[in-house]
Each structure stands twice: as structure tokens, then as C-alpha cells.
Amino acid sequence: MTSDNAAATASAAYRSALEVIESVEPRIAAATRAELADQRASLKLIASENYASPAVLLTMSSFLSDKYAEGTIGHRFYAGCQNVDTVEAVAAEHARELFDAPYAYVQPHSGIDANLVAFWAILATRIEAPTLAATGAKGVNDLSEDDWEQLRARFGQQRLLGMSLDAGGHLTHGFRPNISGKMFHQRSYGTDPETGLLDYGRVAAAAREFKPLILIAGYSAYPRRVDFATMREIADEVGATLMVDMAHFAGLVAGKVFTGDEDPVPHAHVVTTTTHKSLRGPRGGLVLATEEYSEAVDKGCPMVLGGPLSHVMAAKAVALAEARRPEFQTYAADVASNAQSLAEGFLKRDARLVTGGTDNHLVLLDVSGFGLTGRQAESALLDAGVVTNRNSIPRDPHGAWYTSGIRLGTPALTTRGFGHDEFDTVAELIVDVLSDTKADTAKSGSPSKVKATTAAGVGERVRSAAAELLDAHPLYPGLELS
Numbered sequence: 001m002t003s004d005n006a007a008a009t010a011s012a013a014y015r016s017a018l019e020v021i022e023s024v025e026p027r028i029a030a031a032t033r034a035e036l037a038d039q040r041a042s043l044k045l046i047a048s049e050n051y052a053s054p055a056v057l058l059t060m061s062s063f064l065s066d067k068y069a070e071g072t073i074g075h076r077f078y079a080g081c082q083n084v085d086t087v088e089a090v091a092a093e094h095a096r097e098l099f100d101a102p103y104a105y106v107q108p109h110s111g112i113d114a115n116l117v118a119f120w121a122i123l124a125t126r127i128e129a130p131t132l133a134a135t136g137a138k139g140v141n142d143l144s145e146d147d148w149e150q151l152r153a154r155f156g157q158q159r160l161l162g163m164s165l166d167a168g169g170h171l172t173h174g175f176r177p178n179i180s181g182k183m184f185h186q187r188s189y190g191t192d193p194e195t196g197l198l199d200y201g202r203v204a205a206a207a208r209e210f211k212p213l214i215l216i217a218g219y220s221a222y223p224r225r226v227d228f229a230t231m232r233e234i235a236d237e238v239g240a241t242l243m244v245d246m247a248h249f250a251g252l253v254a255g256k257v258f259t260g261d262e263d264p265v266p267h268a269h270v271v272t273t274t275t276h277k278s279l280r281g282p283r284g285g286l287v288l289a290t291e292e293y294s295e296a297v298d299k300g301c302p303m304v305l306g307g308p309l310s311h312v313m314a315a316k317a318v319a320l321a322e323a324r325r326p327e328f329q330t331y332a333a334d335v336a337s338n339a340q341s342l343a344e345g346f347l348k349r350d351a352r353l354v355t356g357g358t359d360n361h362l363v364l365l366d367v368s369g370f371g372l373t374g375r376q377a378e379s380a381l382l383d384a385g386v387v388t389n390r391n392s393i394p395r396d397p398h399g400a401w402y403t404s405g406i407r408l409g410t411p412a413l414t415t416r417g418f419g420h421d422e423f424d425t426v427a428e429l430i431v432d433v434l435s436d437t438k439a440d441t442a443k444s445g446s447p448s449k450v451k452a453t454t455a456a457g458v459g460e461r462v463r464s465a466a467a468e469l470l471d472a473h474p475l476y477p478g479l480e481l482s
């Protein structure tokens with residue numbers, strides 16, 4: 001199909017679907033149309049968002065949603081799952097081939113779910129099996145209440161070492177308000193106070209002292225690459241399982257930007273990811289594992305997951321098939337080189353970046369130099385049509401809610417076709433807004449709780465400059481809803 005034909009076919013499909021929806025609940029049809037209009041009209045720089053293809057999006061609107069299929073391929077708790085088996089097997093096959101992984105599990109509904117499956121699988125493989133052997137039980141169903149009590153006590157004493165939230169780690173990596181910080185005794189490793197970079201010597205020292213069951217690598221706001229071979233050496237030295245959460249950079253792994261020591265799959269025991277960020281698939285998660293952990297991962301549903309979303313697994317299969325095409329490697333390389341252009345655009349305008357730059361898909365802008373908190377900057381940028389999210393920076397004086405940083409990523413706008421010049425202009429527009437935004441600190445002693453005001457006319461000027469860029473790179477070109 002040519003791209004013109006594909007756009008015409010997708011337009012017809014969406015128009016028909018919206019007509020059907022409109023006849024039942026017009027407000028939902030209207031919100032769906034409005035969301036496309038909003039996304040088309042804004043500079044989307046949220047590092048964890050992207051635009052999936054019409055093929056991926058359309059795959060989710062299907063009859064597969066109507067089927068219950070708890071369990072796993074060929075072993076379901078419901079009858080009549082042959083088509084779901086096909087869908088799950090095709091998605092898993094694409095995931096294994098794309099990432100060169102021995103085993104893939106495509107059921108998780110999100111990245112947090114994928115991490116829960118991984119935690120359970122690691123506990124089940126590392127702790128449950130020896131305990132089962134000691135009790136003489138053949139399986140989990142044979143365990144007595146006393147055995148379970150012992151297991152719970154043993155689980156409670158396990159340790160997790162992950163990257164701290166303010167250094168760029170994720171809340172599921174042991175942050176207290178998340179279950180990961182409650183299931184495990186938790187400790188974090190940070191980054192070097194001078195450079196903001198990961199210091200593997202310090203990670204190793206923390207691992208030697210803490211002796212975690214699980215060492216987690218991966219991040220959601222660290223703008224640099226990670227040496228997973230070294231992380232594996234550290235894990236092996238202390239007998240830990242290396243779990244890598246590649247939710248943010250799975251697209252760069254799939255697109256062969258991260259290879260060798262920077263590809264987590266050959267080094268980690270278990271790898272988790274979302275499918276909707278740089279991987280550009282539907283909203284969801286997946287887990288890759290070595291054979292040793294595969295049996296326990298396969299029990300993710302119903303152990304910690306609700307029934308699989310078969311229509312989303314189908315869309316994962318379509319997205320993973322797209323990611324296996326050569327053009328996805330070009331896309332991934334562009335995501336990384338565009339992030340460099342964005343970083344250079346900030347640096348030449350004297351803005352401060354955490355770690356001084358980037359070599360992945362995101363930059364972390366320290367907005368304290370503009371006299372703003374992350375929350376004030378996020379809000380001023382949103383008013384000018386630039387969608388970002390506030391983010392802590394290492395040792396952030398304003399904490400995780402107000403923050404001192406803005407996280408910006410290139411995956412979405414690269415999908416729209418933005419290149420180096422456009423990202424340089426994006427940096428210029430952001431610096432314009434932030435330079436002309438002043439916090440009203442006179443009203444309160446705390447700069448974190450007050451509003452900031454952008455000088456008159458700046459928002460309009462930036463909106464109009466952004467509109468020029470966006471018009472030149474339309475989202476879903478040729479797709480018309482009316």
C-alpha cells in the first residue's frame with residue numbers, strides 16, 4: 001500500500017469508527033477528535049510519549065478485547081482461547097527475534113506490571129524453589145500455611161538496590177511509596193555529585209555492602225547510556241540477579257543504537273519494558289528473560305496480573321513487527337542524534353543540563369538558573385504550547401513534586417519528522433519562554449508554591465513559531481477525521 005492509500009484507508013476506518021461511537025456517546029467521539037487536534041497542535045516533548053502508527057492503533061479496536069484468557073499460551077483458565085494463543089505467540093516471537101532474547105512475555109499491561117512480574121519471578125526462582133525443596137512440597141499448591149509464613153518472612157528480608165529517584169531512577173525501583181519499596185529492604189545508588197554520571201565503583205561498593213538479591217539498572221530520567229556488562233559483573237560478584245528496566249530506551253535497543261555493553265538483553269537475567277515509549281507501540285509492557293527465569297515469568301497472570309488484554313497484545317505484535325524493519329533503525333538513530341541537537345541548542349544558549357548533555361533520547365534541563373521551579377517552568381511552557389514534564393534533578397532542593405528540572409525527549413517529534421534544525425529551534429523557543437518567565441516570590445517565602453508569569457506576547461510568539469514547525473511536519477499526514 002502506498003502512503004497516500006494507507007492514509008486514505010486509515011481515514012475511512014477512523015471516520016466509520018467515530019460515527020459508530022458518536023451514535024452511543026458523542027462526548028467520547030468529541031474527546032477522541034479533540035485529542036488528535038491537541039496532539040497535532042502541540043510540541044510534544046514528554047520523553048516517555050510517542051505516536052504509534054495507525055496500524056498499531058487500529059489493531060486495538062478489535063473483537064480480541066472480548067475474550068478472557070487468563071493463563072498462558074496453551075494453558076488457559078478459559079475455553080476457546082486459540083486465537084489469543086496465536087496473538088500472544090506471534091507477539092512473543094517478534095519480541096524474542098527483535099531483542100535476540102531467549103524468552104519473552106507480552107502480557108503485562110504497563111511497565112509497573114512488567115516490573116511486578118519480574119520481581120515475583122525473581123523471588124519465585126531464587127527463593128521459592130529452594131524453600132520448596134526444603135519442605136518437600138512439589139509445587140506452590142502443596143505448601144502449608146506454615147510454609148507460606150516462612151516464605152513471607154524470607155521475602156520480607158530480601159534486598160533491592162536500584163537507582164535513586166532524584167538521580168533518574170523510577171519509582172518502581174524501590175521508592176518507598178511504591179510496593180517495591182515495601183516488599184524489599186531497599187537501598188539506592190546515586191550519581192557522581194560533580195558530573196551527574198553513574199559511578200560504577202560506587203554502585204559496586206554499595207552492592208558489596210548491601211548484598212541485594214536484585215540489582216536494578218535502568219532509568220526514566222538519566223540522560224546517559226549505561227554499561228550493562230559492568231552492571232552484570234557487579235551483580236555476579238555479590239550473587240544478585242541483574243534486572244534491567246529499559247522502558248525508556250527499548251526503542252534504542254531495538255533500533256541498534258545501543259549495542260554491545262549498552263544492550264541490556266545479553267547481560268541481564270530479566271529485562272522489563274513498556275511498549276509505548278521509544279518503542280512506539282501500544283500502551284503496555286513486556287518482560288524478556290533467560291531460560292532460568294522464564295517459567296516463573298510465564299506465571300505472571302494470574303499471579304500478579306489480571307487477564308491479558310488480547311487486543312493490546314495484538315497491537316504489540318504489529319508494533320514489534322514494525323520495529324524489526326530497517327526504517328526503525330534509522331528512526332532510533334535519529335532519536336539519539338536529535339537529542340544531541342536539542343542539548344547543543346540549550347548549551348549554546350547558556351542553559352544548564354544535568355550531566356552537561358545527553359547520549360540517549362532525553363535531556364534534563366536544570367531550570368533553577370532561570371529562577372524557576374520545574375513546576376513553574378512546566379506550566380509556562382504548556383501555556384506556550386510546549387508539552388514537557390517537570391522532573392527532579394540530583395539532590396533537588398524542591399523535591400519530587402515541585403522539582404528543579406524539566407525532562408525533554410525526542411522520540412515523539414522525531415516520529416513527526418523533526419531533525420537537527422527543528423530541535424535547535426525547539427531549544428530556542430524553550431529558552432525564550434523560560435527567560436521571560438518570572439516567579440512571583442514576593443507573595444510567599446517559598447518559591448516552590450507560587451505562580452510564575454510569562455511576559456506578555458511571548459507565549460503567542462512561541463505558539464506561532466511552534467505552529468510553523470508543526471505544520472511542516474504533520475502528525476498522521478493525510479489522516480482526516482471529517
Ligand code: DSN
Pocket residue numbers: 048111170220
Ligand atoms: N510514565 C513514565 C515516564 O514518564 O517516565 C514512567 O512511569
